[in-house]
Amino acid sequence: MREGTVFDIKKFATHDGPGIRTTVFLKGCALDCWWCHNPESKNSEIEKNHSGGHLEKSFIGENYSVSRLFNEIIKDEIFFEESRGGVTFSGGEAMLQVDFLQELLKKCKFHGLHTAVDTSGYCPQENFVKILPYTDLFLYDIKIMDPVLHQKYTGKSNELILTNFEYLISRNANIQIRIPLIPRFTDNETNLSAIKTFLKPFRPLIDIELIPYNKLGESKIRRYTDKLENLQTQSKKRLQELRDFFEI
Numbered sequence: 001m002r003e004g005t006v007f008d009i010k011k012f013a014t015h016d017g018p019g020i021r022t023t024v025f026l027k028g029c030a031l032d033c034w035w036c037h038n039p040e041s042k043n044s045e046i047e048k049n050h051s052g053g054h055l056e057k058s059f060i061g062e063n064y065s066v067s068r069l070f071n072e073i074i075k076d077e078i079f080f081e082e083s084r085g086g087v088t089f090s091g092g093e094a095m096l097q098v099d100f101l102q103e104l105l106k107k108c109k110f111h112g113l114h115t116a117v118d119t120s121g122y123c124p125q126e127n128f129v130k131i132l133p134y135t136d137l138f139l140y141d142i143k144i145m146d147p148v149l150h151q152k153y154t155g156k157s158n159e160l161i162l163t164n165f166e167y168l169i170s171r172n173a174n175i176q177i178r179i180p181l182i183p184r185f186t187d188n189e190t191n192l193s194a195i196k197t198f199l200k201p202f203r204p205l206i207d208i209e210l211i212p213y214n215k216l217g218e219s220k221i222r223r224y225t226d227k228l229e230n231l232q233t234q235s236k237k238r239l240q241e242l243r244d245f246f247e248i
């Protein structure tokens with residue numbers, strides 16, 4: 001049976017798709033965002049945990065077989081049913097372990113669970129082809145529209161991400177766009193206007209969710225530079241202005 005590397009499992013998640021969900025974080029990510037709050041999820045290998053706290057696990061990441069992970073997910077089936085929730089695969093970048101992910105999604109669909117995949121969109125298009133039939137919802141990140149700035153702040157151009165998004169649209173996938181609001185980096189007028197313009201033709205087909213900047217976990221940011229100092233969570237007023245701007 002195929003194995004995959006899991007970074008974390010969060011039960012009773014309420015922000016990763018509809019209802020109550022179990023969110024499974026798979027390890028490994030091809031991007032290198034300056035603001036990443038989970039830098040230990042980026043490396044696809046299991047790593048020794050050097051943080052030293054005796055409550056911490058000795059290793060970051062754990063190998064799971066498809067059946068062991070599925071058994072963990074299905075334990076909360078009753079909560080999924082009652083809340084119209086399900087399971088969400090996130091990361092790192094879940095799409096990088098695509099064969100493992102595909103088997104899990106198939107198994108979850110076979111048992112009638114609602115499935116969501118939270119993705120940066122940065123992976124070969126064939127990976128989307130593999131999982132599309134078993135994925136009820138894609139939570140799809142759009143971060144920065146300018147390809148040069150995207151390259152600078154995430155380590156990769158956004159060309160593949162935008163092409164994969166258009167592929168999913170062409171296949172009538174159910175998509176919710178997620179925009180992480182990182183002050184100055186993504187949350188600036190030029191960028192948000194460019195995202196709005198890009199999404200306009202698809203707007204009746206997709207939902208947009210704005211993800212406010214989360215100061216918690218800031219201490220884990222590896223690339224802590226003066227540019228990342230003093231970033232503030234968006235105020236309620238600013239969030240409402242942005243919701244109005246995107247007509248959410």
Ligand code: SF4
Nearest residue numbers: 029031032033036092
């Ligand atoms: S895509 Fe997500 S997990 Fe990957 S580096 Fe960026 S913030 Fe971190």
